[in-house]
Amino acid sequence: MFKLSIDDITPGMIIQQDIYDGKNAFAPLLCEGTRVTSNFLYQLKKRGVTHLLARKPFQGDVSSLPTGKNPLASVNIPVSKSKPVIASKTKNEVLKTMKDFQISLSGLDENDVCKIVNSLDDIMNRIVRDFPKNLTHTINVHHLRGNDMASYLYGHSLSVAVISMAIGQYLGLSPEEVLLLGKCASLHDIGMYMVSDEITRKPAFIRKDEHENIKRHTQLGYRSLLKMDAADQNIYEGILYHHERIDGSGYPLGLKGEEIPLWSRIIAVADTYDAMTSERFHRPARTPSDSCEFIMASANRTLEYDIVAALLRRIEIYPVGICVKLSNGDYGVVIENIRSKLRPTVRIIDSDNIVNLNDRKFLDITILSAISYQDIIERK
Numbered sequence: 416m417f418k419l420s421i422d423d424i425t426p427g428m429i430i431q432q433d434i435y436d437g438k439n440a441f442a443p444l445l446c447e448g449t450r451v452t453s454n455f456l457y458q459l460k461k462r463g464v465t466h467l468l469a470r471k472p473f474q475g476d477v478s479s480l481p482t483g484k485n486p487l488a489s490v491n492i493p494v495s496k497s498k499p500v501i502a503s504k505t506k507n508e509v510l511k512t513m514k515d516f517q518i519s520l521s522g523l524d525e526n527d528v529c530k531i532v533n534s535l536d537d538i539m540n541r542i543v544r545d546f547p548k549n550l551t552h553t554i555n556v557h558h559l560r561g562n563d564m565a566s567y568l569y570g571h572s573l574s575v576a577v578i579s580m581a582i583g584q585y586l587g588l589s590p591e592e593v594l595l596l597g598k599c600a601s602l603h604d605i606g607m608y609m610v611s612d613e614i615t616r617k618p619a620f621i622r623k624d625e626h627e628n629i630k631r632h633t634q635l636g637y638r639s640l641l642k643m644d645a646a647d648q649n650i651y652e653g654i655l656y657h658h659e660r661i662d663g664s665g666y667p668l669g670l671k672g673e674e675i676p677l678w679s680r681i682i683a684v685a686d687t688y689d690a691m692t693s694e695r696f697h698r699p700a701r702t703p704s705d706s707c708e709f710i711m712a713s714a715n716r717t718l719e720y721d722i723v724a725a726l727l728r729r730i731e732i733y734p735v736g737i738c739v740k741l742s743n744g745d746y747g748v749v750i751e752n753i754r755s756k757l758r759p760t761v762r763i764i765d766s767d768n769i770v771n772l773n774d775r776k777f778l779d780i781t782i783l784s785a786i787s788y789q790d791i792i793e794r795k
């Protein structure tokens with residue numbers, strides 16, 4: 416880890432310390448672990464940052480690592496066990512639909528907007544058909560996003576729809592209600608298409624006035640669909656109130672508890688989980704397990720307890736393929752999590768041993784944290 420002059424930092428390097436701009440000591444401009452982009456460099460220089468703790472990403476041949484063992488050799492993920500919750504064809508179709516929707520909405524093409532909203536019925540139907548039939552089976556939602564942050568909103572819409580429908584099923588909503596909830600969740604952030612890109616894609620701390628601008632997205636989405644008569648009242652309200660919080664701390668109206676429609680309360684939980692586990696312009700993604708800790712702490716405060724409990728029952732906290740650090744000092748990759756979602760089976764990187772954490776002989780080993788694949792490679 417080196418403190419480098421800003422002029423020696425190049426895109427792709429990893430920031431090793433939260434960076435603050437002095438005016439706001441509470442919220443970092445960029446968080447530790449963020450990968451530098453040319454836009455970040457421009458913004459940092461503009462703010463007078465002269466030096467940074469940063470490191471180069473691992474670029475060499477893995478066989479040349481000092482361990483004498485190729486760590487990647489043991490990190491092969493059993494594809495059958497990391498099966499996406501929905502088919503990739505459906506995923507691509509949803510991403511394209513959301514993109515078309517944004518174009519029609521910005522062109523105020525009422526007919527196209529209504530046509531696309533109607534087509535979501537069939538898509539949501541197909542997504543639910545791919546869900547596990549047994550409601551106690553968990554789903555891996557970490558395959559749903561695109562790889563580039565430019566399409567974050569499209570992937571976020573899909574992911575929030577899938578998580579919301581999984582929660583809705585668990586809470587006993589009828590199949591028709593689950594489909595409409597999915598439709599509403601896939602449209603929940605459409606108001607963001609009407610907020611300036613400069614703010615939504617800002618790679619740095621968002622100022623208070625900019626945040627106020629972002630907060631308008633709930634009303635903008637609500638009004639545009641209402642004006643075009645593109646859906647029904649439940650969907651409009653689901654969109655309008657998805658940032659309300661049960662303690663009254665949300666927006667736009669500061670509604671409390673059951674004053675907030677059920678769909679909005681469900682979307683709020685799904686939205687929070689997906690946003691935390693996604694890489695954003697100004698911070699890296701948090702792990703599913705860390706995000707669940709945060710959401711559990713919010714249960715009965717800002718988020719509804721039963722909905723949080725349903726989320727924790729239905730999503731994978733340690734998805735197959737995630738890297739973990741164990742209390743005995745080993746690093747491993749989760750290769751199976753069906754028998755116990757909190758005590759998965761892990762393949763140890765250095766020894767290739769298989770450790771089923773649910774096995775009696777391994778009960779004293781705990782998972783300390785989920786860590787990035789890059790950090791495992793670079794840990795020496």
Ligand SMILES: [Fe+2]
Nearest residue numbers: 603604657658
């Ligand atoms: Fe939102």
